[in-house]
Every structure is written in C-alpha cells, then in structure tokens.
Amino acid sequence: MARMNPDERRLTIVAATRAVMARQGIAATTVRDVAAELGTSSGLIHHYYSSMDNLLAEAFEQVAREDLERVRGALAGVDDAIGRLRVFFDVYARDDDQGIQTWLDAWSEAARRPALQRISRRLNEEWQALLASIIGQGVADGSMACDDVDAVSWRILSLLDGLALQVVAHGDVISLGEADAWSRAGAERELGLPSGALSLALTR
Amino acid sequence: MARMNPDERRLTIVAATRAVMARQGIAATTVRDVAAELGTSSGLIHHYYSSMDNLLAEAFEQVAREDLERVRGALAGVDDAIGRLRVFFDVYARDDDQGIQTWLDAWSEAARRPALQRISRRLNEEWQALLASIIGQGVADGSMACDDVDAVSWRILSLLDGLALQVVAHGDVISLGEADAWSRAGAERELGLPSGALSLALTR
DNA sequence: ATTGATATTGGACACGCGCGCAATAGGCTT
DNA sequence: AAGCCTATTGCGCGCGTGTCCAATATCAAT
Numbered sequence: 219m220a221r222m223n224p225d226e227r228r229l230t231i232v233a234a235t236r237a238v239m240a241r242q243g244i245a246a247t248t249v250r251d252v253a254a255e256l257g258t259s260s261g262l263i264h265h266y267y268s269s270m271d272n273l274l275a276e277a278f279e280q281v282a283r284e285d286l287e288r289v290r291g292a293l294a295g296v297d298d299a300i301g302r303l304r305v306f307f308d309v310y311a312r313d314d315d316q317g318i319q320t321w322l323d324a325w326s327e328a329a330r331r332p333a334l335q336r337i338s339r340r341l342n343e344e345w346q347a348l349l350a351s352i353i354g355q356g357v358a359d360g361s362m363a364c365d366d367v368d369a370v371s372w373r374i375l376s377l378l379d380g381l382a383l384q385v386v387a388h389g390d391v392i393s394l395g396e397a398d399a400w401s402r403a404g405a406e407r408e409l410g411l412p413s414g415a416l417s418l419a420l421t422r
Numbered sequence: 423m424a425r426m427n428p429d430e431r432r433l434t435i436v437a438a439t440r441a442v443m444a445r446q447g448i449a450a451t452t453v454r455d456v457a458a459e460l461g462t463s464s465g466l467i468h469h470y471y472s473s474m475d476n477l478l479a480e481a482f483e484q485v486a487r488e489d490l491e492r493v494r495g496a497l498a499g500v501d502d503a504i505g506r507l508r509v510f511f512d513v514y515a516r517d518d519d520q521g522i523q524t525w526l527d528a529w530s531e532a533a534r535r536p537a538l539q540r541i542s543r544r545l546n547e548e549w550q551a552l553l554a555s556i557i558g559q560g561v562a563d564g565s566m567a568c569d570d571v572d573a574v575s576w577r578i579l580s581l582l583d584g585l586a587l588q589v590v591a592h593g594d595v596i597s598l599g600e601a602d603a604w605s606r607a608g609a610e611r612e613l614g615l616p617s618g619a620l621s622l623a624l625t626r
Numbered sequence: 627a628t629t630g631a632t633a634t635t636g637g638a639c640a641c642g643c644g645c646g647c648a649a650t651a652g653g654c655t656t
Numbered sequence: 657a658a659g660c661c662t663a664t665t666g667c668g669c670g671c672g673t674g675t676c677c678a679a680t681a682t683c684a685a686t
Binding site: 219221222223224227258259260261262265 | 633636
C-alpha cells in the first residue's frame with residue numbers, strides 16, 4: 219500500500235473500521251477484517267492503534283458523534299421548542315438497523331471493553347443533555363409541562379432506545395413505524411402536549 | 423465424573439451454563455468454561471447439546487423465564503390492577519446487574535445466534551403481554567386511562583429496559599434508584615394515575 | 627546519490643474457540 | 657459373572673483471535 223502520512227492513515231483506518239462495524243457489528247469486527255477492508259496488512263493497524271479496544275472505541279465515537287451532530291445540525295434552523303423536539307424525532311427515526319445494532323453491541327461490550335464503555339457512556343449523556351436543553355426551553359416558554367427535566371429526558375431517550383432495540387434485535391415484533399409513532403406519543407404524554415403535536419407533518 | 427441419567431445431566435449442564443453466564447455474560451460464555459464449572463470434560467457438553475447456540479439459548483430461556491414466573495407468582499395474590507402493576511415494578515426492580523447484562527448480551531448476540539434470538543424475542547413478547555393484561559384490567563375497571571393498551575405496554579417495557587440498560591452498561595450515569603423511581607413515574611403519567619400511585623409503600 | 631527516518635509488510639506467537647471422535651469406564655440386564 | 661449399552665473422557669483438528677517484531681520499502685533531507 220502506498221505510504222501515507224500518519225494523519226491521513228489514521229483517517230483511512232478508522233473509516234475502514236466503521237465500514238466493517240456497520241456490516242458485522244462491533245462484537246464481530248476483527249483486526250484482520252479491518253486490514254482486508256483497507257487492503258493492507260494487519261500489522262499496520264497496530265502501528266497506529268495500541269489495542270483493538272481503542273480502535274473500536276474511536277470508530278464508534280465517530281459514528282455516534284456524527285449521528286448526534288446530524289441532529290444538532292437539523293436543529294439549528296428551528297426556534298420553537300416543540301418544533302425542535304419534532305425534528306429530534308425526525309432525525310432519530312431515520313436510524314437504520316445497523317446503526318442501532320452498533321449501539322446494542324456497544325452496550326453489551328461495555329462490560330468487557332473499558333475504552334468503549336467510556337465513549338458509549340459519554341455519548342449517551344450528550345444525547346440526554348441535548349434532549350434536556352430542548353425540554354428546558356419548552357418548560358421555560360410554557361409550551362411544555364414537566365417538573366423534572368432530567369428525569370423526563372432520560373425517560374424519552376430510554377424509550378427511544380428500548381423501542382429501537384425491539385425492532386433491531388427481534389425483527390418484526392414491532393415495526394419501525396410503530397416504534398416511531400409510539401415514542402412520539404409517549405413524549406407528548408410526558409410533556410403535556412396534545413396528541414399529534416410531535417407527529418411528522420407529512421405522512422410517510 | 424459420576425455417570426448420570428441424561429435428564430439429570432442436562433439439568434446440571436444448564437445450571438452450570440447459567441452460573442457462567444451470570445458471571446461473564448452470554449457473549450463470553452464458552453464450552454470450556456461450562457465444562458470447568460461442572461468439573462467435567464468439554465466433550466460431554468456436546469454429547470447433550472448439538473451446538474453452543476442451542477445451549478446458550480436454553481440456559482437463557484431458563485433464566486428469563488424464572489424472572490417472568492417470579493413476577494407472575496408475586497402477582498397471584500393481588501387483585502386490583504394498580505396493586506398488580508405496583509408489584510410488577512417491585513419485582514422487576516430487584517433485578518441485579520448481572521441479570522440485565524445477560525439481556526444486553528442476548529439483544530446484541532441475537533443478530534448472530536438464531537436460537538438465542540427466537541428465545542429472546544418470545545420472552546420479550548411475554549413480558550409485554552403480561553403488562554398488557556394488567557393494564558387491560560385497569561382500563562376495564564376504570565382505574566387506568568389509556569387508549570392503546572398494546573402501545574403503552576411496549577412503551578413501559580421499553581422504558582424499563584432502556585433505563586436498566588443505562589445503569590448496567592454505564593455504571594453510575596443514573597442510579598438504580600433513579601431508574602426505578604423514574605420508570606414508575608413514567609407509568610403513572612402514561613396511565614393517568616396520580617403521582618405516587620405506583621411508588622413502593624415503604625421507602626427503601 | 628547517500629543517508630536516515632519511518633510507514634508498511636507478513637508471518638510467528640501463544641492462546642482460545644466450537645466441534646468431533648476413538649477410547650474408556652460405569653451401571654443395568656441377562 | 658459376563659455382556660452390552662452408553663455416559664464420559666481427553667485430546668486433536670482447523671481455524672480465528674490480538675499482539676508483537678524483524679525485515680523491507682519508500683519518501684524527504686542532506
């Protein structure tokens with residue numbers, strides 16, 4: 219493989235890791251898979267990453283952070299709290315199966331991979347904080363009712379995770395559409411909003 | 423090891439598997455670990471179980487079904503719907519870390535272990551059905567308000583799973599007590615119950 | 627053109643995995 | 657007491673794992 223400067227190389231390694239992770243899940247991603255994806259030797263990976271745990275953690279962080287940034291980006295143009303919360307659900311809902319499978323693997327592997335656990339935990343906290351900021355705004359301007367912003371944020375996030383989990387892990391026990399609609403309805407109830415306030419404008 | 427009749431032997435194998443699973447999680451449970459736990463050879467395990475996937479699935483089913491039966495048992499003596507729902511939370515809450523870690527592993531491994539996926543899915547559906555029967559009763563006798571029993575049952579179950587997940591996978595990002603209190607509060611809101619209606623009688 | 631730094635190779639290492647199989651041993655029937 | 661069924665052994669096969677390292681290739685500086 220052509221010689222690269224270290225910064226570029228690190229980028230390509232993480233990109234290849236993400237590709238393998240998306241295809242096989244974190245738990246089944248190996249050094250050799252990554253090397254093959256990249257078309258290089260396995261030794262090269264260890265020249266840049268001291269352990270597989272670290273590499274997986276960095277690749278996972280990149281994936282998860284992109285999701286988060288995509289939501290933040292979509293939120294940028296919206297001012298009112300309810301609109302923002304609706305956008306939050308819109309963007310979260312697009313999450314494909316492989317995205318959630320990656321999270322499932324992360325939560326499961328966290329017990330055995332310290333670096334991965336740190337990242338997973340931090341990202342989850344950021345998701346909750348983002349939700350809390352939206353709800354906090356809604357409570358402040360009176361458009362939402364809620365006496366414990368932190369608790370409600372964790373509840374809505376957990377609801378989303380728990381429903382997505384059923385879709386991904388168990389196939390069609392519930393559909394993606396049900397998970398989406400049910401989580402919006404749950405949030406409406408939590409925040410004292412009229413039914414349908416968080417629904418997508420156009421039926422999909 | 424002393425010769426046993428097949429039925430007993432299967433029992434001891436599954437018991438040993440459960441012990442290892444509880445200690446290390448499903449993902450890290452190996453044939454050799456189970457054999458060592460049992461004090462026998464690894465060949466014996468394969469004499470009774472055609473594949474590791476099947477053994478893990480059976481052990482997991484036993485663990486998960488016991489949890490479910492424990493809830494059903496505790497429910498037996500309670501008649502009113504709200505009381506039953508409160509008991510449901512009481513018994514679910516005792517779930518130790520290792521119990522939830524097992525579920526995390528099951529959800530993650532489901533993508534790669536067909537037998538395990540079938541069991542995990544079926545058990546989750548039974549949990550939801552149990553919840554739905556309680557809520558259905560509450561709606562019928564007017565003690566609970568809810569227009570989609572199925573959706574609300576899935577939401578409450580997902581909420582419980584999602585919050586427990588945070589406790590187990592990420593350590594003290596939220597405490598077990600918060601997860602418990604918050605899930606009860608969420609259910610009260612979902613079902614139009616006064617705040618505190620589902621709280622444990624005696625503070626723990 | 628030569629040197630030096632280092633990106634990259636490719637395979638060895640020690641281990642762990644699920645699985646299979648010939649050999650052994652224990653208990654029940656005859 | 658002899659024979660038979662089969663539970664149990666213990667090892668080996670083929671493969672996959674993360675990690676490490678001496679050798680090699682390649683680019684930039686001299």
